[in-house]
Amino acid sequence: xxxxxxxxxxxxxxxxxxxxxxxxxxxxxxxxxxxxxxxxxxxxxxxxxxxxxxxxxxxxxxxxxxxxxxxxxxxxxxxxxxxxxxxxxxxxxxxxxxxxxxxxxxxxxxxxxxxxxxxxxxxxxxxxxxxxxxxxxxxxxxxxxxxxxxxxxxxxxxxxxxxxxxxxxxxxxxxxxxxxxxxxxxxxxxxxxxxxxxxxxxxxxxxxxxxxxxx
Numbered sequence: 729x730x731x732x733x734x735x736x737x738x739x740x741x742x743x744x745x746x747x748x749x750x751x752x753x754x755x756x757x758x759x760x761x762x763x764x765x766x767x768x769x770x771x772x773x774x775x776x777x778x779x780x781x782x783x784x785x786x787x788x789x790x791x792x793x794x795x796x797x798x799x800x801x802x803x804x805x806x807x808x809x810x811x812x813x814x815x816x817x818x819x820x821x822x823x824x825x826x827x828x829x830x831x832x833x834x835x836x837x838x839x840x841x842x843x844x845x846x847x848x849x850x851x852x853x854x855x856x857x858x859x860x861x862x863x864x865x866x867x868x869x870x871x872x873x874x875x876x877x878x879x880x881x882x883x884x885x886x887x888x889x890x891x892x893x894x895x896x897x898x899x900x901x902x903x904x905x906x907x908x909x910x911x912x913x914x915x916x917x918x919x920x921x922x923x924x925x926x927x928x929x930x931x932x933x934x935x936x937x938x939x940x941x942x943x
Contacts, residue, residue: 730754731924732788732826734778734813735797737764739887740832744797744917745771751921758787778809781816788820793828793924810866818873830920831870833879833933835909837863840881840899840933845907848883878929882916883909883937890914891938899933909937 731748735741736757748755749770757765762775776783778798788794794817798809821829836844836852837860844852852860870877881899883906894915897903915938923929 729793729924730756730791732756732758732791732794733797734758734794734817735799735832737761738797738799740799740885740913740916741797743913744795744920747914747917747921748795753921756787756791758784778813779816781819784816785820785823788817788824788826791824791826793830794821794826795920795924796829796831797920799832808862808865810862812866814866814869818869818875821875822873827876828924829870829875829877830923831867831877831879832916832920833863833867833881834860835881835883835905835911835935835937836860837879837881838867838933840935843881843899843903843905843935844909845904848905848907848909876927876930878923878931879933880916880920880923881933881935882911883939885911885913885916888912888914888938890918894919894936894938896934896936898929899935903935905935905937906939908939910939911936912938 731753733755736745737759745755754770756772758774762773765773774787841852867879896919919936
């Protein structure tokens with residue numbers, strides 16, 4: 729499978745890229761700084777800005793799916809990253825006939841706020857609120873786009889090896905996630921990669937946490 733990846737230089741994007749390549753997939757990394765990624769088998773690197781529709785279109789040519797793992801640096805937490813990226817990505821996917829798109833979001837974004845509990849819920853309403861509004865602005869454009877989309881909503885992310893059985897559930901079930909829903913990037917990357925070919929996740933907001941515990 730040939731997967732276009734936006735956000736390959738971020739920590740979750742890097743993990744997704746490594747797992748995808750290890751599984752024998754081809755990855756086309758669309759990045760702002762191509763020099764940040766070295767040449768390696770199975771990896772193609774395309775440089776461009778998030779709002780450059782023609783460049784995004786070129787990156788998606790010949791791909792079977794799109795994975796979006798974009799996220800702001802702490803200093804850019806108010807930047808409209810998803811609102812900027814999603815229109816050209818959706819347009820480029822349609823123009824290239826790419827139907828499948830899996831997007832990294834966060835637990836508490838949009839309707840998934842109902843799946844949160846305190847104390848994490850407090851963060852959703854305060855220091856995470858601006859970033860979450862950007863996610864909603866971008867991800868809401870997937871609905872009605874005609875694409876087979878899935879958004880993936882982890883709790884606070886950390887770097888650690890994969891866990892055997894992370895909790896992954898459709899937000900529409902109403903499942904309450906743990907009060908401290910810590911999530912490993914390795915688990916998120918594995919889930920996103922698996923979901924690309926899982927039609928049961930089409931059109932759904934999928935929750936994930938590595939901290940499986942009593943609610």
